[in-house]
């Protein structure tokens with residue numbers, strides 16, 4: 001009979017129940033979208049932030065020593081000032097290889113334009129380099145991916161180009177060079193003619209530089225297979241106490257701490273691991289960037305959590321209103337049941353179970369709708385799909401049940417205080 | 428054991444400064460049929476609520492079937508109501524999403540155990556076996572009132588309380604409802620009917636007239 005009463009209430013008042021289900025669905029969909037995005041956002045935001053450049057710089061030991069003493073510019077040209085180009089791909093063999101997003105080598109030198117007197121900085125690097133790693137992995141990386149904020153008019157050059165170059169916008173103005181113009185670049189005793197393929201507006205030092213392919217730079221400087229440094233963009237975990245201590249001195253950690261540190265993607269542990277595979281180089285975190293990334297990520301997650309809580313709160317209010325309205329509307333029915341001998345507890349169960357069943361349907365609809373929303377958010381905000389976290393299902397069930405129960409509390413209190421005499425005689 | 432099913436003594440019910448009932452005393456014998464009359468606002472419904480264990484008097488005692496219901500807890504009042512009283516309302520109060528049959532079964536459910544066959548018998552008795560599967564909004568007022576009566580009698584209550592049962596009905600349906608009340612009375616149930624209709628009141632053995640919350644008059648309707 002209990003079941004017949006519940007089914008009767010559900011199926012013969014479809015309209016009203018649908019409203020409750022939809023409210024629950026709305027709240028649940030927002031919550032499920034936010035939770036899914038939140039659990040996935042760490043990676044997404046990190047990747048997004050990585051788009052703004054490298055967070056680790058790997059320099060030759062010698063260069064580091066000398067630059068500490070004199071600054072880069074005056075460093076003499078000795079063999080230990082260079083790393084080998086084949087070292088670069090080794091970063092993909094470290095423990096946290098998976099977190100290495102992009103990397104690119106640089107060969108820095110200086111030259112003259114059209115025989116002028118001023119020395120300009122010339123950088124050879126990778127643009128969209130296709131790599132086949134010894135592990136069998138295929139990937140594309142290079143400066144084009146690591147400087148996505150550069151405003152380039154014209155075209156990026158490709159790694160096969162030998163006679164095209166990109167120049168900074170300030171340099172272009174100064175030299176009166178435009179897209180398609182040719183110029184002669186002199187490096188040491190070598191001279192070569194290039195066409196301007198792209199002009200870079202970077203808002204930094206790059207605006208005064210000439211960019212050519214790594215291969216061309218190596219040929220012009222006679223530094224085959226050599227590079228002056230390389231930069232790495234890695235996904236990192238925000239630093240904590242252990243990471244800070246390790247960054248000062250990895251040996252200060254206990255064995256257990258060391259293990260934890262090594263197996264966590266702190267920027268310092270990734271640097272440490274790069275040092276292990278590139279013994280001639282020293283990996284240095286570019287501090288500022290790495291740290292602000294951690295805080296931005298934390299703030300983004302906090303924001304999403306806040307939105308989740310707010311959306312659930314909103315849903316609870318909506319549900320509370322709808323349920324109150326439905327209980328009020330049914331007060332004569334509930335008064336009647338009391339008059340017929342119904343005690344408070346079974347009556348409460350009747351109403352609650354009804355709402356929970358409706359909430360279940362709403363929650364299910366909401367969950368799947370939320371997955372849809374999450375994908376939309378993922379695509380529009382991060383340009384990547386959001387993985388559905390299975391953990392969201394139990395979390396959402398508990399939250400929805402809680403919201404429904406909290407939302408129906410006022411109605412249930414009203415229901416318990418209802419006196420049949422007052423409702424049955426239509427006063 | 429007394430012959431009385433119901434005894435009211437100096438019952439007063441006040442709403443603030445207003446006394447809806449004042450010093451009301453009367454008694455009803457087992458198996459008796461009593462009509463309550465009186466102008467609007469005279470306290471008829473208030474009294475029925477107290478007798479029906481849905482309200483408590485401000486002072487005075489009400490003894491129903493040997494128990495002083497003015498002293499019982501709400502919980503045991505619910506039980507007494509469930510076990511001894513059948514309620515018939517002017518507005519029927521059927522549950523609109525349950526069929527006629529299910530509406531009768533709800534009363535069984537809260538009393539003991541639902542028994543579909545028995546509920547169906549009760550509907551048959553009020554002449555609604557054809558309508559058992561209909562929802563209230565598919566029934567006429569008279570039919571709805573008969574479902575309400577079937578629901579009131581399903582648990583074999585000793586006392587039937589009807590507050591203006593014919594107030595919303597036309598003459599033909601009023602006749603049917605009166606006929607049913609008469610049958611219940613003949614079965615030995617005690618019936619108390621509130622009515623404005625002297626014809627309905629005449630069916631009862633006694634008429635208690637309330638005015639301004641006081642018993643104005645008790646008359647015997649000599650029928651035989």
Ligand SMILES: Nc1ncnc2c1ncn2[C@@H]1O[C@H](COP(=O)(O)OP(=O)(O)OP(=O)(O)O)[C@@H](O)[C@H]1O
Nearest residue numbers: 442445446447465466467468469470471472473474
């Ligand atoms: N809950 C309440 N609060 C305040 N006043 C009340 C309440 N219930 C009843 N009254 C007052 O008590 C008086 C008696 O009301 P009651 O409903 O018993 O009259 P009645 O005889 O049933 O009238 P009617 O014939 O119109 O149904 C009225 O003046 C009414 O306004």
Ligand SMILES: [Mg+2]
Nearest residue numbers: 471472473590
């Ligand atoms: Mg009344």
